[in-house]
Amino acid sequence: MTVFKDKSKIQKHIAHYKAQGITVGFVPTMGALHYGHLSLVREALANNALCVVSIFVNPTQFDNAEDLKKYPRTLDKDVKLLETVSKAIIIYAPSVEDLYGADTKVEHFNFDGLEFEMEGRFRTGHFDGVATVVKRLFEIVKPDQAYFGEKDYQQLAIIKKLTEKHNCPVQVKGWKIHREESGLAMSSRNIRLKPDYKRAAPFIYKTLQAAKIKFGTKSAKEVTEWVEKQFAQHELLELEYFSIADIKTLKPVKRKSKTKTYRAFIAAYADDIRLIDNIALN
Numbered sequence: 001m002t003v004f005k006d007k008s009k010i011q012k013h014i015a016h017y018k019a020q021g022i023t024v025g026f027v028p029t030m031g032a033l034h035y036g037h038l039s040l041v042r043e044a045l046a047n048n049a050l051c052v053v054s055i056f057v058n059p060t061q062f063d064n065a066e067d068l069k070k071y072p073r074t075l076d077k078d079v080k081l082l083e084t085v086s087k088a089i090i091i092y093a094p095s096v097e098d099l100y101g102a103d104t105k106v107e108h109f110n111f112d113g114l115e116f117e118m119e120g121r122f123r124t125g126h127f128d129g130v131a132t133v134v135k136r137l138f139e140i141v142k143p144d145q146a147y148f149g150e151k152d153y154q155q156l157a158i159i160k161k162l163t164e165k166h167n168c169p170v171q172v173k174g175w176k177i178h179r180e181e182s183g184l185a186m187s188s189r190n191i192r193l194k195p196d197y198k199r200a201a202p203f204i205y206k207t208l209q210a211a212k213i214k215f216g217t218k219s220a221k222e223v224t225e226w227v228e229k230q231f232a233q234h235e236l237l238e239l240e241y242f243s244i245a246d247i248k249t250l251k252p253v254k255r256k257s258k259t260k261t262y263r264a265f266i267a268a269y270a271d272d273i274r275l276i277d278n279i280a281l282n
Helices: 007-018 035-047 065-070 075-083 096-100 126-141 150-165 188-192 195-200 203-215 220-232
Strands: 002-004 024-029 050-055 090-092 145-149 171-175 237-246 262-270 273-280
Touching: 002 007, 007 024, 007 050, 007 090, 007 126, 024 035, 024 126, 035 050, 035 075, 035 145, 035 171, 050 075, 050 126, 075 090, 090 126, 096 126, 126 150, 145 150, 150 171, 150 262, 150 273, 188 273, 195 262, 203 220, 203 237, 203 262, 203 273, 220 237, 220 262
Parallel strands: 002 090, 024 050, 024 145, 050 090, 145 171
Antiparallel strands: 237 262, 262 273
């Protein structure tokens, strides 16, 4: 297992393989890896001869300084976990200075309105920060394919828009949500959940499943009101938002159409831990 912390060295290493016509699959992460990340890595390895995994807690995408401070950093553990998949994986674990240089400057992007829905309404500047780091990583790694989990579905849509608008020569692939046995979507934040909140958190996915059933016969407004009521009655979980949206625009649906595809998106707090999830509705 090779771990690079210097962008010039990993660029030289990858260039050696690409000169031989070898394709590169890329999995960007913020570390604290779990089996959801490993499923992305396996998919990258199944479709490419070389897999690069970045491990970098990106400061530009946090709108909450305390959240950035508390975000788990477990590089040694992450390396050992990746070794269970393949020792041929290349890891890029840069410092802030190596990735950004002397000036950690956030770029500003136009994603045709995708950035203003859901997460964008509650996390100011979040997607500018995400796009800034992903664009930079694409420039360094130069992958042929990049893999992102559908748990962060809005982020996936925005990265696809980024590659389209900035002519990034990389194919962005989404991959299904990996869940714990309880149904809770796997997240690096889950390890911070206190026992009572960990037991309560699967309620999020159960509510999404119920909302999917209700959406078959009820309007989006009725389903939304029902979800809000369920969370209002819950003792431990606090709903931040629930939205049923068109997957192309991510705008909330006002009237259902048989020609459009929808997903339900949710964000909720378990104590001070923010959890997100989503589910396909049709």
